[in-house]
Amino acid sequence: MASYKEIVTKAVLGKGRKTFYTEYEIKPEIEPTAVLGCWIINHTFQGRREGNKIILTGSFDTNIWYSCEGDTKTEVIRQNNTYTEIVTVHKNSTTEGEEEIIVRSLKNPTVTKADVKDGTIIYTVEKELGIEIVGDTKVKISIEDGEDPWEEIGPDINTEIDQSVNEDYLNEKKSD
Numbered sequence: 001m002a003s004y005k006e007i008v009t010k011a012v013l014g015k016g017r018k019t020f021y022t023e024y025e026i027k028p029e030i031e032p033t034a035v036l037g038c039w040i041i042n043h044t045f046q047g048r049r050e051g052n053k054i055i056l057t058g059s060f061d062t063n064i065w066y067s068c069e070g071d072t073k074t075e076v077i078r079q080n081n082t083y084t085e086i087v088t089v090h091k092n093s094t095t096e097g098e099e100e101i102i103v104r105s106l107k108n109p110t111v112t113k114a115d116v117k118d119g120t121i122i123y124t125v126e127k128e129l130g131i132e133i134v135g136d137t138k139v140k141i142s143i144e145d146g147e148d149p150w151e152e153i154g155p156d157i158n159t160e161i162d163q164s165v166n167e168d169y170l171n172e173k174k175s176d
Helices: 155-164 169-175
Strands: 003-026 032-050 053-068 073-088 099-117 120-143
Touching (some): 003 053, 003 073, 003 099, 032 099, 032 120, 053 099, 073 120
Antiparallel strands (some): 003 120, 032 053, 053 073
């Protein structure tokens, strides 16, 4: 008859991923003609739990290179963007204590679309974040009462091993 034991261990209790698309606007002092390039740097983020929701907060800097004055000059404008996103993550199990929220950037923020409209640059940022809830949980395992028999290794095997060892192996390899 089997008996049971409970093991307390850390495990991923819930996880999810979500892609976010957010539109931002910036109005440069010098009116833009066209957007020549965009890049995002300094992305930081963190997550916290509130009920069954994960609140993700973060920020990043956007640099936009644009042409102006009838496409005769170029400028770069910078904007710091902050965001708050809410994600629902369902847990697979109950926890025995504190939980840890792990947030990973699965796809760094990138500008997917940028247009100029009435002197304002309107751009769309795409980012993908992965969330894991890690905590202590209990696992119940079955323990067998009996023990498998040990196989007896006889003296014949040891003799066979001793006879198959070539003690001059290294010397023979040196002479080759």
